[in-house]
Amino acid sequence: MSKIGFIGIGLMGQPMSARLLAADYDLMIWNRSVEKCLPLAELGAAIADSPEVIAQHCDVICLCLTDTIAVEAVFSQLQPHLKSGQVILDFSSIDPLATQKLANHCSTIGVDWIDCPVSGGVQGAASGTLAMMAGGRLEAIDKLKPLLANLSSRLTYMGASGSGQYTKICNQMLVSCQALVIAEVVAFAESAGVNSQLLAEAFSGGFADSKPLQILAPEMAERRFTPEKWHVKTLLKDLDMAVDHSRIVRSSTPMSGLAAQLMRLHAVAGYSDKDPSTLVNLYLEPHE
Amino acid sequence: MSKIGFIGIGLMGQPMSARLLAADYDLMIWNRSVEKCLPLAELGAAIADSPEVIAQHCDVICLCLTDTIAVEAVFSQLQPHLKSGQVILDFSSIDPLATQKLANHCSTIGVDWIDCPVSGGVQGAASGTLAMMAGGRLEAIDKLKPLLANLSSRLTYMGASGSGQYTKICNQMLVSCQALVIAEVVAFAESAGVNSQLLAEAFSGGFADSKPLQILAPEMAERRFTPEKWHVKTLLKDLDMAVDHSRIVRSSTPMSGLAAQLMRLHAVAGYSDKDPSTLVNLYLEPHE
Amino acid sequence: MSKIGFIGIGLMGQPMSARLLAADYDLMIWNRSVEKCLPLAELGAAIADSPEVIAQHCDVICLCLTDTIAVEAVFSQLQPHLKSGQVILDFSSIDPLATQKLANHCSTIGVDWIDCPVSGGVQGAASGTLAMMAGGRLEAIDKLKPLLANLSSRLTYMGASGSGQYTKICNQMLVSCQALVIAEVVAFAESAGVNSQLLAEAFSGGFADSKPLQILAPEMAERRFTPEKWHVKTLLKDLDMAVDHSRIVRSSTPMSGLAAQLMRLHAVAGYSDKDPSTLVNLYLEPHE
Amino acid sequence: MSKIGFIGIGLMGQPMSARLLAADYDLMIWNRSVEKCLPLAELGAAIADSPEVIAQHCDVICLCLTDTIAVEAVFSQLQPHLKSGQVILDFSSIDPLATQKLANHCSTIGVDWIDCPVSGGVQGAASGTLAMMAGGRLEAIDKLKPLLANLSSRLTYMGASGSGQYTKICNQMLVSCQALVIAEVVAFAESAGVNSQLLAEAFSGGFADSKPLQILAPEMAERRFTPEKWHVKTLLKDLDMAVDHSRIVRSSTPMSGLAAQLMRLHAVAGYSDKDPSTLVNLYLEPHE
Ligand SMILES: NC(=O)C1=CN([C@@H]2O[C@H](COP(=O)(O)OP(=O)(O)OC[C@H]3O[C@@H](n4cnc5c(N)ncnc54)[C@H](OP(=O)(O)O)[C@@H]3O)[C@@H](O)[C@H]2O)C=CC1
Ligand SMILES: NC(=O)C1=CN([C@@H]2O[C@H](COP(=O)(O)OP(=O)(O)OC[C@H]3O[C@@H](n4cnc5c(N)ncnc54)[C@H](OP(=O)(O)O)[C@@H]3O)[C@@H](O)[C@H]2O)C=CC1
Ligand SMILES: NC(=O)C1=CN([C@@H]2O[C@H](COP(=O)(O)OP(=O)(O)OC[C@H]3O[C@@H](n4cnc5c(N)ncnc54)[C@H](OP(=O)(O)O)[C@@H]3O)[C@@H](O)[C@H]2O)C=CC1
Secondary structure (H helix, E strand, O other): OOEEEEEOOOOOHHHHHHHHHHOOOEEEEEOOOHHHHHHHHHOOOEEOOOHHHHHHHOOEEEEOOOOHHHHHHHHHHHHHHOOOOOEEEEOOOOOHHHHHHHHHHHHHOOOEEEEOOEEOHHHHHHHOOEEEEEEOOHHHHHHHHHHHOOOEEEEEEEEOOOHHHHHHHHHHHHHHHHHHHHHHHHHHHHHOOOOHHHHHHHHOOOOOOOHHHHHHHHHHHOOOOOOOOOOHHHHHHHHHHHHHHHHHOOOOOHHHHHHHHHHHHHHHHHHOOOOHHHHHHHHHOOOO | OOEEEEEOOOOOHHHHHHHHHHOOOEEEEEOOOHHHHHHHHHOOOEEOOOHHHHHHHOOEEEEOOOOHHHHHHHHHHHHHHOOOOOEEEEOOOOOHHHHHHHHHHHHHOOOEEEEOOEEOHHHHHHHOOEEEEEEOOHHHHHHHHHHHOOOEEEEEEEEOOOHHHHHHHHHHHHHHHHHHHHHHHHHHHHHOOOOHHHHHHHHOOOOOOOHHHHHHHHHHHOOOOOOOOOOHHHHHHHHHHHHHHHHHOOOOOHHHHHHHHHHHHHHHHHHOOOOHHHHHHHHHOOOO | OOEEEEEOOOOOHHHHHHHHHHOOOEEEEEOOOHHHHHHHHHOOOEEOOOHHHHHHHOOEEEEOOOOHHHHHHHHHHHHHHOOOOOEEEEOOOOOHHHHHHHHHHHHOOOOEEEEOOEEOHHHHHHHOOEEEEEEOOHHHHHHHHHHHOOOEEEEEEEEOOOHHHHHHHHHHHHHHHHHHHHHHHHHHHHHOOOOHHHHHHHHOOOOOOOHHHHHHHHHHHOOOOOOOOOOHHHHHHHHHHHHHHHHHOOOOOHHHHHHHHHHHHHHHHHHOOOOHHHHHHHHHOOOO | OOEEEEEOOOOOHHHHHHHHHHOOOEEEEEOOOHHHHHHHHHOOOEEOOOHHHHHHHOOEEEEOOOOHHHHHHHHHHHHHHOOOOOEEEEOOOOOHHHHHHHHHHHHHOOOEEEEOOEEOHHHHHHHOOEEEEEEOOHHHHHHHHHHHHOOEEEEEEEEOOOHHHHHHHHHHHHHHHHHHHHHHHHHHHHHOOOOHHHHHHHHOOOOOOOHHHHHHHHHHHOOOOOOOOOOHHHHHHHHHHHHHHHHHOOOOOHHHHHHHHHHHHHHHHHHOOOOHHHHHHHHHOOOO
């Protein structure tokens, strides 16, 4: 079995690495802030001194980093030490165009770059039930399937490099627009005198149902805004990215575009670091 | 067991009535076009000559009619013959304010009007798995539960008269906005070079998933627009009604409002009687 | 010279009547609240006891009333006493479809109904510089030109009955959308560190200029919200009417539709009776 | 009188330079494609071999270039040769943040960068009636006033570097949103049976009036789409820039955001290089 590197031991990277260790993979890890590596070392992971060491020793190099800038920064440290035949497996959600550039660059030196963003959150990472949307060379992805089976309950091959990242953007458009529609539905129901706490139950299993509905509608109805499990600013960043890329590929996305503007209105009004359930306040609170 | 009337033997009323007959209810039916009653008569239903006859003989009078106008028309025929203690159980999706007027009127003569719009389509009607959202006097609804159990797998009591209809509007806002977001996501994915046929599979079970996604995304991706299972004009009517009622209850619904305008743009361009899967053409077809 | 009736001595009707008196017209007036007639009586107007008296004595009957309901109420009092050859000249801004019904009704008894809504405000009424958009029989309107010349500096014949009212709706769409765009431009400029008090001057006479810009941008920039010269609720009513009628004529109006929703968001947040200049707060005030 | 350089002899730069020559300024010009300089040479302009020569000889260096990239490219050629006391006067419409960087850079070497984007088109350039919105050091702008008086009938000082560019973005938001509202108003009027050719006249001088209305409404009404005087893609670029910058300064701009999406829908449908008057087709043409 090949040697696996994992760079980015954050909220997602930590449980994903732990699952690989539990599956007896030979794992070498690196994180900018080294202390996050220690619990994994106790589970058997080797701690690398630098990305360079990972590049020198590992066949598959997993990344799970904040954003495009972080991925590019780490890649610039890996790059001088990469060897033909290696695979970089990027779980981060980043810019599809940056991904395509990185993948092109890698292909010139015989390295595969696989974009493999995930959906399912920390919980999905811990339980190995992430959904993954992969882009890159099919043969390379096929070889990774046994590894990925430890992390994911659904892996969809989307096509050439960047396709995984584009698909992740689609995922976020659906989720973020849904959050905004739920907010206006909850507010409308209340204004009409309907007990909005019953909506999630009433729609359960039907055409109007979705996971965001089951989570957000009751929180909105009860004004239960803490603990924050995700942030308005994250949805806003996702929607802004959707608008940017729809512009680049010359496709009109009016619903996502309006959602971005409403999300911004809410963020600017002081809700940037709050839970998206606060969106109900956009419609029900006086803004004087 | 009490005598049940059923008025409106259409696409929905037919299978609902058939299930009541199968459950051995004593059923008397009426339909404007009498021929639709014949198959049910063979299953044991009595055919009434007029709504008047139903009002004279039945304890519970079910309605499943096209729209507000149809319900008001039938009610004006029932009304002179209603007696205290009877229940009108309206499965139609109609105007909540009209419902409240009808319910107020009925309450002055000791009759309960229960608004009980349904979700789940003809298939749900046939299998007895409709979702129902009921408004009206709780005690009256409680008494109807054994009857409704034959038609529905989920009955939610939403509150006072009209609440069921308002909830149905919420249901339609969620579904119709979702249809428009799916259209722009599919178009975006294709413009980005992603195989849009894989989106439904990739998102299955995740936060971006929903029944409309599983149905519409593949149809849109494959440009499979027939057979038409529902119509653009129906979603448009629902969205227009949502906008009207959000206005009346003084709640802002910008996502639904934009969805209504985009749906109208599509309808006016010739898609009014087409399947909502054609919405992908709003983004991918030249309109010259 | 013929005898003129004027019904509706409100903010607009008062100065319009005064101008007709100043031009030596033989004027008979009626107002629901009689006290508003007194100043005009001093200028020479005859006060009628009822609309009936106006119908009996006047060749041309001017209306300047609040809304559709008021016009229909007054018409039902006039109608039994109307005679072939009379002209009803309606300056009110009302529903185009109601207008068409009234006009059809009148035409069956040989009476011309001219819809002639105006633009220019109380100031334009006082100075005789109203813009008028007329619908109805061209010959009838031509005959009214000498009369209208006392009130208006611009009379445009728009076509058949109702055309004037539709044109007034177009006028209001342009003005109300403009108000919302100005609000977001002022907020954007301030957020970018630009002195928004200079925008009106900077754009004066250019492509971005308009009367609403010259009035609203400085008020918004200086947060000078009183005295209220018009109301958020009026623009909202106009936008709602535009959305309704665009629906009826099957035309999509997404900009006006969004403007209606944003205007409603602002109205619901407590600004319904405030000046539209407060719209800047939609973007610059926290709504917590 | 000081020596003036002018770089960028395009549609705007040509007539602006001609006016400076007519006012007897000592003018040295440079253009990437030298042939455009020849007519000005006949009027007395000196042609420089490179931007370098302009930097060496001129006190005030005017730029009137396509976009941010062009301005940055030319600046990199000027920069090594700039001397303290010189002024760069940038008439181009470019990114405000790029402007601020350029201005900061210049200030370290004692050079003033004045952003001075213009509005009024080729016609305004030829007649010296451009509106100018200037950002930068006030004293530097004050010294330029005699020069600018030859080109402009209105110069507004907006504040620090970049303010001029931000103001130009505001200008474009107002104009581009207005174009879209006019399109939906014209389409609505026609759908309602109103002769849309009369709208411009009917609204002339009133609250709904604007230069775009007077130009676009008749063109739209008559489907007079050529000759193209401006392009859909230009308005789209402006709106996209507005959306980008409103995001950067954290201000919500929903009307401009929707306008961008609708403009993109129209552009993608084949109208990118067409006149904005074609926007009426977004609402009136079937897109099957
Ligand atoms: N959290 C979630 O629910 C989900 C997250 N994702 C995606 O997964 C990725 C990781 O998210 P998550 O684990 O939540 O984020 P965290 O913030 O918890 O972790 C981010 C990781 O990136 C590292 N990092 C950031 N910048 C740099 C840099 N310049 N150089 C080196 N390392 C850097 C951090 O190091 P350090 O510890 O030193 O800060 C940390 O290890 C993101 O792309 C996210 O969008 C996808 C689905 C769900
Ligand atoms: N179809 C679906 O998937 C769903 C439908 N609904 C709702 O259920 C209700 C019924 O829908 P559906 O069964 O599909 O519709 P159909 O068109 O199949 O049936 C409508 C029924 O209404 C009757 N009707 C219409 N106008 C009048 C009138 N003026 N007087 C008397 N009877 C009249 C019709 O009689 P006739 O046969 O003589 O025309 C017919 O029986 C509607 O409110 C709909 O919104 C809810 C969920 C799903
Ligand atoms: N104000 C403005 O700036 C402009 C107004 N308009 C339009 O002009 C019309 C008049 O507006 P304005 O003068 O400002 O309004 P006012 O509210 O000042 O006047 C309304 C008039 O309508 C009368 N009225 C209302 N309801 C009834 C009824 N049921 N029966 C009899 N009379 C009734 C009122 O009588 P009473 O005195 O008894 O209440 C009053 O004379 C409106 O349609 C408005 O939209 C158009 C352009 C500009």
